[in-house]
Amino acid sequence: MQSPRCCILLLLLYLFLISGTWATMEGTFTLRILHTSTFQNSSFVDSEGLGLLEDIELGSLDKHNMSIHLYQPWVHPNLPLGDWERFEALIKNNLQLFRYMFNAVAKQRDVPYPFVAQGVAGCELYSNRTSRFFASVAYNGQECLSFDTDNATWTLSQDNVVCRYIQTVFRNYHFFDIAEIVFNYICVDDLEIVLRSGGRAALERQEVPVATVFARTPSPHQLLLVCHVTAFYPRPISVAWLRDGQEVPPGSALNTSTVLPNADLTYQLRSILAVAPRDGHSYACRVRHRSLGTRSLLIPWGNSQVLLLTGLVAALLAAVAVAATLLLWLWRHRKHQRMEESESRNSIQLYEI
Known part of the structure; x- marks a missing residue:
């Protein structure tokens, strides 16, 4: 298992390699990466992940082989060469760090298995080329700590041995300080490309209720x-x-x-x-x-x-009246035709006699 320092070096490498172009965008867009890991014991961890652009699912993590499946055809092909591969490596190394931290705190602080750990990280992209990073960690269904963007620090949402340990790891390795910069680059560069290649059209579609x-x-x-x-x-x-x-x-x-x-x-x-x-x-x-x-x-x-029902009944009665009038006219017309035909036959018979 790679150490946290190794994961941070990979993040730094991604930061220096990432690139992109900017064009003015209107509106605010939010990118979120959601992750849940169920720790059955120190060697068996079941992990799931989901990527969202606003409420559109971009892709998910395959818990069997840890590969990422993309759902939208406009996500990968339009990114600069190598950007998606580096982003995929970033997500996988984040997952490794997550497992490393929680298994370490379980071992060092005698935290009982099983337990569930969750994380969310993402950014908001604004039209003026600025973005805001956000992240939080939850333990057994309750928020554990969150990133305070104003003070660039991690704050405890609940004070227990697990949350304090995770907070110490994040502060010592400055992990999410670097992740904040990375996500801001993703928002300003790659996310802007994704929006122009199909994301904006998907978000702006309208379905009538x-x-x-x-x-x-x-x-x-x-x-x-x-x-x-x-x-x-x-x-x-x-x-x-x-x-x-x-x-x-x-x-x-x-x-x-x-x-x-x-x-x-x-x-x-x-x-x-x-x-x-x-x-x-x-x-x-x-x-x-x-x-x-x-x-x-x-x-x-x-x-x-x-009133609506009354109107429907009146319309139905009117239709019945029209149909009855039409049938009466047809009956009289045919009766008149039969009388004319009978008179004609009688005239012919008299003439022959």
């Missing part, structure tokens, strides 16, 4: 109106209930879920409003989303639904 309203009756005295909104992208969305055209304020009767992901990289949520059955009010669910522009989706319930 699909909304439906239905009701549930948990008791005879309560009616739950459910507005289900799905298939939208990007994530930000506004969903509100209107009572007689006025927005229902937040309260115990209104319950809106968090935005949840779908398998096709769209999102969904539900907004539930508790009302009294037959309370005489008109309700509608209003949806606002970037893909709709200045328009809104308005899905009615209550009196509006009754």
